Amino acid sequence: MNFLKKNLLNMIVIAFIAVLFIFPEVKLKLKDLFFPIAAVENAVTLQDSDMDIQLQGINVPDTNLKSLKGNKLIFLNFWGTWCPPCREEWPTVQKLYDAKKGKVDFVLIAMQDEESKVRAFLKEHQYTVPVYIAQSPISNNVLPKVFPTSFLLDKTGRILLKEDASKDWNSKSVHDFIDNFTK
Numbered sequence: 001m002n003f004l005k006k007n008l009l010n011m012i013v014i015a016f017i018a019v020l021f022i023f024p025e026v027k028l029k030l031k032d033l034f035f036p037i038a039a040v041e042n043a044v045t046l047q048d049s050d051m052d053i054q055l056q057g058i059n060v061p062d063t064n065l066k067s068l069k070g071n072k073l074i075f076l077n078f079w080g081t082w083c084p085p086c087r088e089e090w091p092t093v094q095k096l097y098d099a100k101k102g103k104v105d106f107v108l109i110a111m112q113d114e115e116s117k118v119r120a121f122l123k124e125h126q127y128t129v130p131v132y133i134a135q136s137p138i139s140n141n142v143l144p145k146v147f148p149t150s151f152l153l154d155k156t157g158r159i160l161l162k163e164d165a166s167k168d169w170n171s172k173s174v175h176d177f178i179d180n181f182t183k
Contacts, residue, residue, distance in 0.1 A: 046157040050139040055109065055132035058118050063132070068105045073160075073181055074153040075100075077108045078144040081121045085166035086148040090127060095170035097129040103182040104152075106130050109138075111147065154181060 051066040068074055077093065079086035097106050108131045110118045115133060122131060142151070145164070152161035160181065168174075 044141075044159045046139075046141060046153065046159065048157075050141045051157060052136070053109075053134050053138055053142075054136040055107070056115075056135050058110070058115065058131040058133065059122055059128065060130040060132070062135075065107060068107065069153075069157055070155050071105060072155065073104045073178065074151075075104050075106045076142075076151040076153060077106075077148060078111050078150075079108060079148045080111050080113045081117045082113065083147045089148060089166040089169060090125065092168045092170040094127050094129055096174065099170075099175065100178055100182075104178060107132060109134050111144070152178070 048066055048069070051069055053065040055063050055065060057063065065074075065076070075096070079090075081087070093106075093108070106129050108129055110131060110133050113133070118131060118133070121127075148163075148166060150161075150163045150167065150169075151159055154160055161177065
């Protein structure tokens with residue numbers, strides 16, 4: 001009985017950590033709850049040269065990322081069909097797109113991927129979010145180090161939000177954050 005009294009707190013902490021490792025979705029929910037905005041990068045504004053990325057449309061017409069600047073907020077996501085965390089967040093990205101496509105331009109760039117695999121992935125899951133493959137070099141200021149990496153850019157190219165991990169993009173905190181900038 002003394003052992004249990006002395007080590008109860010340690011056992012609870014170990015059990016909590018085990019749950020986080022066994023069930024990654026719990027970690028994502030806690031992250032959204034306690035840290036609703038993972039990384040706000042107020043001081044960083046992308047220049048036109050950073051946004052000059054020629055994009056081949058997979059399910060939309062070709063464009064250049066720079067041409068979207070000045071219109072609406074831009075949700076910029078780098079992902080790949082080969083990336084399990086990217087695939088995990090896709091349903092929430094689709095739901096966010098369905099809710100905010102009038103207020104936000106969505107640009108999802110498939111990286112290190114074959115066009116046929118991207119098309120098959122979109123068709124299989126019936127995703128309609130605009131997907132592209134970059135046809136020109138990507139600036140180091142934007143080039144992701146991990147996948148998925150997502151940015152929310154304002155009309156001037158200022159980074160409002162940067163997420164270097166999978167995220168529930170359909171959470172209330174994300175919707176509220178976007179609504180604060182699109183009123």
